[in-house]
Amino acid sequence: ETGVTQTPRHLVMGMTNKKSLKCEQHLGHNAMYWYKQSAKKPLELMFVYSLEERVENNSVPSRFSPECPNSSHLFLHLHTLQPEDSALYLCASSQGWDGFYEQYFGPGTRLTVT
Amino acid sequence: AQSVTQLGSHVSVSEGALVLLRCNYSSSVPPYLFWYVQYPNQGLQLLLKYTTGATLVKGINGFEAEFKKSETSFHLTKPSAHMSDAAEYFCAVIFKAAGNKLTFGGGTRVLVKP
Numbered sequence: 001e002t003g004v005t006q007t008p009r010h011l012v013m014g015m016t017n018k019k020s021l022k023c024e025q026h027l028g029h030n031a032m033y034w035y036k037q038s039a040k041k042p043l044e045l046m047f048v049y050s051l052e053e054r055v056e057n058n059s060v061p062s063r064f065s066p067e068c069p070n071s072s073h074l075f076l077h078l079h080t081l082q083p084e085d086s087a088l089y090l091c092a093s094s095q096g097w098d099g100f101y102e103q104y105f106g107p108g109t110r111l112t113v114t
Numbered sequence: 115a116q117s118v119t120q121l122g123s124h125v126s127v128s129e130g131a132l133v134l135l136r137c138n139y140s141s142s143v144p145p146y147l148f149w150y151v152q153y154p155n156q157g158l159q160l161l162l163k164y165t166t167g168a169t170l171v172k173g174i175n176g177f178e179a180e181f182k183k184s185e186t187s188f189h190l191t192k193p194s195a196h197m198s199d200a201a202e203y204f205c206a207v208i209f210k211a212a213g214n215k216l217t218f219g220g221g222t223r224v225l226v227k228p
Contacts, residue, residue: 004157031214043204043218056213090157097214100146100165105157 023091
């Protein structure tokens, strides 16, 4: 595997379910990001981790819970979601956070909440 | 407030015609500037970026963009559209001293007519 991978690519879940999205980067980067891409809204940054520490939480509801166990893996745990949470969730990584570093994106997980 | 705006959510061009996508930012200090492309069911791919130096930057697939400080703009062009250019294009910025945080415009979907 190369670059940034995300699993699953598609997920359908009910409002009472608990599920997790996984992201893995094979680039040796130290920073990882979650973005939300909804129809009719600009891409929104959700969370940033740098060296496994959360450095940014962009006012995201607590029903989204990120986890970064090491610099190569990032998870987004989902519980009691709402239909408006249906979106494409993109993961990205970069060499660092404190400064300018190009971000590399995964293909995304298309989430549908029923 | 700092922001980035893309004029036109949809653009239709004929194959072989000029592609022009507009991006303006609002900031007292020029940010780092990017254009990304997203093909259907895929993540974001970096087309080009401006950080410093020459204001005309060339990217992949024949695209280029020019940073104009006086106009706070970073418009994307391609002299001759190809069918494979049909995709959604995002202008993004990193406002300096705000961490490596990308702020995206709303996106412009390009349709190429034969």
